[in-house]
Each structure stands twice: as structure tokens, then as C-alpha cells.
Amino acid sequence: MGSSNRLFNRQRTVHEILGGGLVADVMLWRRGNLTMGILLVTLAAWVVFEKSGYTLLSLVSNVLLLLIGILFLWAKSAAILNRPAPPLPELYLSEETVNEMGAFIRAHVNDILSASKDIALGKDARLFFKVAGHLLLISLVGGLTDFLTLGYTSLVVVLTVPALYERYEDYIDSYTIFGYRKMQQLYVKFDSKFVNRFRKWILEKQKLS
Secondary structure, eight states: OOGGGSGGGOOSOHHHHTTSHHHHHHHTTTTHHHHHHHHHHHHHHHHHHHHHOOOHHHHHHHHHHHHHHHHHHHHHHHHHHTOOOOOOOOOOOOHHHHHHHHHHHHHHHHHHHHHHHHHHTTSOHHHHHHHHHHHHHHHHHHHHSOHHHHHHHHHHHHHHHHHHHHHTHHHHHHHHHHHHHHHHHHHHHHIIIIIHHHHHHHHHHHHHO
16 A cells, blocks of 8 residues: 555654664564553552552552562671672762753743643744643543542553554554545535535625615
8 A cells, every 4th residue: 555545644654753773672572561550560550559548659658668668678688698789880979960850940930831831921822732632631531530540541542542553553443544535525515505605605795885
């Protein structure tokens, strides 16, 4: 199938569009064990949160408490029994890393503040409607489900829809393009039968007045 029969006349593969690399491999199930592991771990986390009544903050606190407790007892017992201390990675944050993170956050925060200022001053109506539409969509979705369920559902969609599309892209592209062309034909018919008549009626009224 030629590129003219692809959605948006694209010539790149789905893997290339997703950026290639590990992330694209995971999304397209080219590393099936890793993708399945991510889905199972997130499903287990979702079940824990939904059924146990834990919140994210309480679960993280308990896990950290258990971790530091184990490490503390391990270190004390190692000192008493003359055993090696628990192996820990080097816990150090370099100044370069902090500067890079700060510059990244600063740039994005300034972009958000600049866009907010343009919206507040009425300079960019298109951006206002775009942001308002996204916020309204988030509000509607948030009213139907909680954050954890939404996050897990979004992850499932991300890890299934691209893979299914890559597998059946010939069929999906052909049927989507066929449907789009049919919609164009219907629009042309609707425009010629109703919209043009309505325009002519308005022009006639204007001439009579």
C-alpha cells in the first residue's frame, strides 16, 4: 500500500513516529516481557490502592519506613557480627544535574506563565479556547473516574492501541480514509443542498430589504 493510502500521507513507520528506542519497543510489544511486566505491576498497584484503602502518600511512607528499618537493622547487626554493611549506591546529586533540572523546570514554567498572561489579557483567543477545552475535558473525565483508575486506563490504552494499530494499520488506514472520503462527499452534498440555499435566501432577503 503506497504512502497516499496512509493516514496523513505519512511515510514513517509507527515505530519511527513513536521515537524509536526502548519506549517505542515497549509500546509496540517488541519487548513483550517488559510490557507485560509493566501492565501486571501497575494492575497490582491499582488493586492495592482500590481494595486496601491505601493512599499513595501512605503507601510510599510505609514502604520507605520498612526499607529504612531493614537497612538500619542490617547495618547494626553487621557491625556487631563483623559482617559487611548493606550495599548502597552512591547517594549524591551533582551541581550539574541540579542546574540542568532547574533550567528545564524554569523554561517550562516560564512558558506556562507567558501563555497564562496572554490568556488573561485576551491576546490569544485561540489558545484560550484550546486551554478551556482541555480543562473542561479533564473536569468531565475527572467526574467520571478517580485519578488512579484514569492513570491505569491511560497506561493500558498507551500499551495496546499503538500495537494494535501497527498490526492492523493497513485495514485501519484504508477504512479510515474510505470513511473520511465518504464524509467529504456527504458534506459536499449537504453544502450544495442546504448551505448554499440558505446563503441564496439570505442574499435575496438583503436585496429585497
